[in-house]
Amino acid sequence: xxxxxxxxxxxxxxxxxxxxxxxxxxxxxxxxxxxxxxxxxxxxxxxxxxxxxxxxxxxxxxxxxxxxxxxxxxxxxxxxxxxxxxxxxxxxxxxxxxxxxxxxxxxxxxxxxxxxxxxxxxxxxxxxxxxxxxxxxxxxxxxxxxxxxxxxxxxxxxxxxxxxxxxxxxxxxxxxxxxxxxxxxxxxxxxxxxxxxxxxxxxxxxxxxxxxxxxxxxxxxxxxxxxxxxxxxxxxxxxxxxxxxxxxxxxxxxxxxxxxxxxxxxxxxxxxxxxxxxxxxxxxxxxxxxxxxxxxxxxxxxxxxxxxxxxxxxxxxxxxxxxxxxxxxxxxxxxxxxxxxxxxxxxxxxxxxxxxxxxxxxxxxxxxxxxxxxxxxxxxxxxxxxxxxxxxxxxxxxxxxxxxxxxxxxxxxxxxxxxxxxxxxxxxxxxxxxxxxxxxxxxxxxxxxxxxxxxxxxxxxxxxxxxxxxxxxxxxxxxxxxxxxxxxxxxxxxxxxxxxxxxxxxxxxxxxxxxxxxxxxxxxxxxxxxxxxxxxxx
Amino acid sequence: xxxxxxxxxxxxxxxxxxxxxxxxxxxxxxxxxxxxxxxxxxxxxxxxxxxxxxxxxxxxxxxx
Numbered sequence: 001x002x003x004x005x006x007x008x009x010x011x012x013x014x015x016x017x018x019x020x021x022x023x024x025x026x027x028x029x030x031x032x033x034x035x036x037x038x039x040x041x042x043x044x045x046x047x048x049x050x051x052x053x054x055x056x057x058x059x060x061x062x063x064x065x066x067x068x069x070x071x072x073x074x075x076x077x078x079x080x081x082x083x084x085x086x087x088x089x090x091x092x093x094x095x096x097x098x099x100x101x102x103x104x105x106x107x108x109x110x111x112x113x114x115x116x117x118x119x120x121x122x123x124x125x126x127x128x129x130x131x132x133x134x135x136x137x138x139x140x141x142x143x144x145x146x147x148x149x150x151x152x153x154x155x156x157x158x159x160x161x162x163x164x165x166x167x168x169x170x171x172x173x174x175x176x177x178x179x180x181x182x183x184x185x186x187x188x189x190x191x192x193x194x195x196x197x198x199x200x201x202x203x204x205x206x207x208x209x210x211x212x213x214x215x216x217x218x219x220x221x222x223x224x225x226x227x228x229x230x231x232x233x234x235x236x237x238x239x240x241x242x243x244x245x246x247x248x249x250x251x252x253x254x255x256x257x258x259x260x261x262x263x264x265x266x267x268x269x270x271x272x273x274x275x276x277x278x279x280x281x282x283x284x285x286x287x288x289x290x291x292x293x294x295x296x297x298x299x300x301x302x303x304x305x306x307x308x309x310x311x312x313x314x315x316x317x318x319x320x321x322x323x324x325x326x327x328x329x330x331x332x333x334x335x336x337x338x339x340x341x342x343x344x345x346x347x348x349x350x351x352x353x354x355x356x357x358x359x360x361x362x363x364x365x366x367x368x369x370x371x372x373x374x375x376x377x378x379x380x381x382x383x384x385x386x387x388x389x390x391x392x393x394x395x396x397x398x399x400x401x402x403x404x405x406x407x408x409x410x411x412x413x414x415x416x417x418x419x420x421x422x423x424x425x426x427x428x429x430x431x432x433x434x435x436x437x438x439x440x441x442x443x444x445x446x447x448x449x450x451x452x453x454x455x456x457x458x459x460x461x462x463x464x465x466x467x468x469x470x471x472x473x474x475x476x477x478x479x480x481x482x483x484x485x486x487x488x489x490x491x492x493x494x495x496x497x498x499x500x501x502x503x504x505x506x507x508x509x510x511x512x513x514x515x516x517x518x519x520x521x522x523x524x525x526x527x528x529x530x531x532x533x534x535x536x537x538x
Numbered sequence: 539x540x541x542x543x544x545x546x547x548x549x550x551x552x553x554x555x556x557x558x559x560x561x562x563x564x565x566x567x568x569x570x571x572x573x574x575x576x577x578x579x580x581x582x583x584x585x586x587x588x589x590x591x592x593x594x595x596x597x598x599x600x601x602x
Contacts, residue, residue, distance in 0.1 A: 383571075386571050386572055386575045387575045387578075387579075389572060389575070390572055390575030390576040390578075390579055391579060393572070393576060394576055394579055394580070398580075400580075400583040401579060401583075404579070
């Protein structure tokens with residue numbers, strides 16, 4: 001068994017707060033030191049906002065869990081100081097194969113678009129991801145940044161007030177109480193915070209069970225994603241094989257609804273199945289086996305006064321399409337800059353309601369996509385199975401049917417169309433992909449890339465256009481990044497940001513989404529766009 | 539407005555109908571269902587346009 005599961009990453013230590021005569025007030029408390037809680041905390045600490053992370057455990061999560069990380073989350077994690085470590089360790093893949101019954105019906109190549117610093121996807125066990133984030137948190141602590149992770153600190157009760165939240169915490173040395181101006185709940189799909197506050201979590205339960213097995217194989221299998229519909233080794237069901245680092249392979253087997261979970265999990269039942277799948281002569285070792293069911297649901301609102309929900313605590317999707325951890329990282333990316341502005345008094349509290357609006361939009365998109373994948377993979381009626389099988393049959397011979405095959409639509413970043421923070425698009429001929437609300441696509445610039453230059457503040461990006469070096473509105477600074485279309489010889493900058501326009505000026509938010517764009521600088525209009533993007537025109 | 543054609547448009551309609559029946563001849567119910575599904579998908583790809591397909595889906599719901 002992998003050692004990483006056994007070593008406490010953030011062992012319990014007594015905090016001064018436990019000996020304080022009255023509850024100590026913290027600016028921000030995060031519940032949950034999983035990937036999303038840690039991402040939130042790192043983002044806050046990088047902005048010098050003191051943050052305490054509470055977790056009822058002290059180790060990384062057990063088993064591989066979330067294993068597929070998409071480009072946009074990797075870009076966000078790069079801003080948080082962990083993206084490069086993930087890519088270095090992760091496995092990149094481009095080729096996928098689709099099997100139906102006993103035969104391969106087709107294969108595809110993702111053919112990732114060139115000119116991005118980060119790959120379209122990597123596979124990496126969640127425990128590495130958590131480990132890198134904890135390492136990053138430790139590095140920030142060493143730099144004197146105000147971030148603290150308290151292991152084996154279990155929140156037992158939450159009191160909500162107009163201007164703060166009170167938390168009763170149980171530890172190995174007894175209970176204590178702290179207060180927080182703001183609470184971010186990243187405590188997972190079964191969120192105790194949500195339960196303690198008596199909040200809803202509605203959606204659709206899928207009547208199905210999936211067995212996940214991590215196996216260590218010596219075999220020299222190619223680095224590809226293999227998906228089976230109705231294979232001989234798992235009749236009437238589906239199966240997925242995916243590579244992870246360290247010679248670990250993720251195998252997902254759909255089991256159906258009426259099964260005995262404990263029985264199915266036993267090695268004597270798992271191993272024969274895997275032998276059928278991998279072939280009798282392949283040597284492998286079982287590292288982790290788990291059975292899960294899933295649901296597609298979300299909270300009605302992600303903000304409840306001073307409590308903000310992010311990640312699986314706010315929304316849950318099926319695993320098809322890798323939209324769980326990936327969307328959680330986009331939640332905190334959206335939330336933290338807004339929270340900082342509100343805490344500093346530079347923006348009204350209503351700005352936080354746009355976190356709700358924008359990320360509910362994202363969650364709905366993810367739920368829609370993953371529900372459709374699930375309906376394709378596990379048809380719920382006879383006719384939906386007939387249609388699904390027809391698509392698969394046709395896909396072998398006819399290219400037209402291949403896009404209909406849905407074994408998971410892999411996570412793409414959410415564009416906040418219709419967000420109240422957007423200014424109307426005023427760049428004639430500008431590319432659709434960089435319209436207001438869009439996440440900025442990366443562009444190669446000499447030795448480096450565009451996104452690291454945008455960093456985590458408001459940026460005025462000018463391309464072949466004049467503008468002042470920056471401006472300030474209500475204490476919020478905007479820094480200009482002046483580029484020429486010729487700065488990128490691959491012409492990706494022109495294709496992604498100019499389109500048919502001769503010049504462009506973009507106002508870009510701290511989460512690297514476009515707030516406004518036009519063909520030239522105009523002080524009044526960009527000041528108005530900044531006010532709008534910071535919730536002052538709501 | 540969609541371009542769904544609901545006036546006669548099939549060339550040699552009696553021949554087409556006979557071809558359609560012939561295609562199902564000798565098939566079991568399950569094979570016929572599968573055949574119909576493949577045929578729908580092939581025809582849908584030929585049409586392509588979303589509005590027209592939606593209009594066809596709606597039109598098929600009305601039984602006279």
